[in-house]
Every structure is written in structure tokens, then in C-alpha cells.
Amino acid sequence: MAIGIINHHSARMKVLAVRRRLSLAIFACAVVAGLGLAPARAEYPEKIIKIVVPFAAGGGTDIIARTTAQEIQTDLGKSVIIENKPGAGTIIGTQTVATSDPDGYSLLMATFAHAVNPSLYNKLPFDPHKDLAAVSLIARSFNIVVVNPASKINSIADLIAEARANPGKLNFGTFGTGTSAHLAGELFNAMAKVKMTAVPYKGAAPAISDLLGGQIDVMFTTVASAASLVAAGQLRALAVTSTERSAAFPQLPTVAEAGVPGYAAESWYGLYAPAKTPAPVIARLNQAVAKAVKSGGFKQLEANEGLIMVGSAPEELDRYVAQEEERWRKLVKDANIEVQ
Secondary structure, three states, X not given: OHXXXXXXXXXXXXXXXXXXXXXXXXXXXXXXXXXXXXXOOOOOOOOOEEEEEOOXXXXXXXXXXXXXXXXXXXXXXXXXXXXXOOOHHXXXXXXXXXXXXXOOOEEEEEEHHHHHHHHHOOOOOOOOOOOEEEEEEEEEEEEEEEEOOOOOOOOHHHHHHHHHHOOOOOEEXXXXXXXXXXXXXXXXXXXXXXXXXXXXOOOHHHHHHHHHHOOOOEEEXXXXXXXXXXXXXXXXXXXXXXXXXXXXXXXXXXXXXXXXXXXXXXXXXXXXXXXXXXXXXXXXXXXXXXXXXXXHHHHHHHHHHOOEEOOOOHHHHHHHHHHHHHHHHHHHHHOOOOOO
């Protein structure tokens, strides 16, 4: 009787073991089949990439962005287009990218204003540190002081004299509050002890248009936006805002040597993606930019306009912008610069 019970139990255990092995086999087959049916992850990029420029078309940032787009699309194998979204001191364009899907298909060409806006606004509709991911610092540059060729101002000394003789009456055009053209002018006001009035525009192109038309008196504009006009004699250049003379404009003095000792102002161009963009996508874009800044298109800008090409790692852009934020925070406070 005991033997019968043992045999019955043994047989039952064998049946259970067979069922278990069969279940595992079925599960394994299902997993394999599922893997076979799952689509493979496509390699980035699959579609058109958009670079948002937070200024009007035709200005310095637009030129840098279009050169970047042209060069990186060759390496990436997909079209890269430019979308100009000017307004609100670059906030409109920046917010567009900050709230876009983090998939690497919406990028931002950020500039000087990106590092200054946190000091200008009590609250931004995005967090520049948390909502955007650095891709690369593309280039650094200086600004150039330009006037209409018909102007009686022929030098920085003339500009200072005219501004002191007519406090508040000289107007300098900017690309918006807090942009490099604005703060370079405000720094000039502070260090030269003069008072010129800032006139904001939605980009370099409309501001330069009014300078050419005589509606404003002077601009501390980006080199990229003015170099061709200076070369054509349509604008008169007075000085560069860099610490040393530029090989692109060897005849021009620095503002510092022309009458404002210690003066220096720099502009820059950096590429960002929305935060949480996958690291491999950021790395691929960074790789494309590093190759682009060595291309013929950028070499020409470097030679003609005095750009300092960089093509940095993402963390280097983060460090640079942090330094710029600290540098300009004091001027914004001391000059009581407020957003209108």
C-alpha cells in the first residue's frame, strides 16, 4: 500500500515537472517572438532637424545658425532648417525649444542674452538650467561699434564727446533688452561716463536698417551682422569691443585703447537641445558641430569676421555660460536695467 502511494506521488511529480518545462518553453518562445516583432531603434536622425533662432532673419545669429545648419546636415545626412522666432529678448524662441519634445529635432541657437535673462527677469517661463541641455559652444566673438557713413562721429573720442554734449539724445540700437548689443552699449555708458538711450529691435537686421536710414545714431552690433556692410562702405566702423585688435579688422582700435580703458564685451553662439534629450543624440550633435566648425564655411567667417571657433564639449558650454551670468549680473543691477 505504501509502495502504491509512493509510485502515485512520483508520477504526479513527473507530470508537474513536464508541465513546468512546457510552460517555460512556451514563455521563452513568446519572448523570442516578441523580440523579433519589436521594431529596432532607428539611428538618429530620422527626419528634418530644426534650429530655432530667437532673432529676426538676416542678423549675426541668423548667419551663424544658417552656416551651422548647412554644415551639420552634411554630416548628419538629414536636412537642417532654420526657424526665426524673434521677440521678448529671445524668450519666445527659447521657450519654443525648452518645451519641445526631447528627441533632438528641435534645437536652439542661444546667444549672450541666454546668460543675461536670468538677471533681467524675476521669473522666466522656463528654467535655462533645467529645461535645456547644452550641445556645444560653437563660437565666440566681439562686437563692433558702427555708425552711418554720413555721421559726423568718426571715432570713439567723437562718440564720447557727442554723448557728453547731448546727454540722452544719442540713440544706440539693440537686438532687444539684455542682448550683447544692448549691454555692450550700457557698459560703454557706465565706463565712458556718458548717457546714450537704448532702442530695442527684434533683431540685428531691423536695427541696422534704421542705422542705415539715420533713425538711430550708433550700434554695438555683432561682427557677423555688420562685416559685409562695413566692407561695402555702407557702415563706418569705429572700434571693436574685444580686449585686443582683431586680425579681421587690424585697422580698428579696441574701445579700450580708443578712450575707455578696461572696456571689453564679448558675444557668443551656443547650441542647445531640450532637457532629457538622450545622451547619444547630444553626443551625435556635438560630434557634428565639432566637425562643422573646421569646415570651409566657418573658416571663411573666422577669417572675415574675427570669429573664434570653439566646438566645445557640452559641459564646457555650461561652464562658460555660468561665468557669463556672473559677469553681467552686476552691470544689470548697477545700471538698473529693466525689461519694458
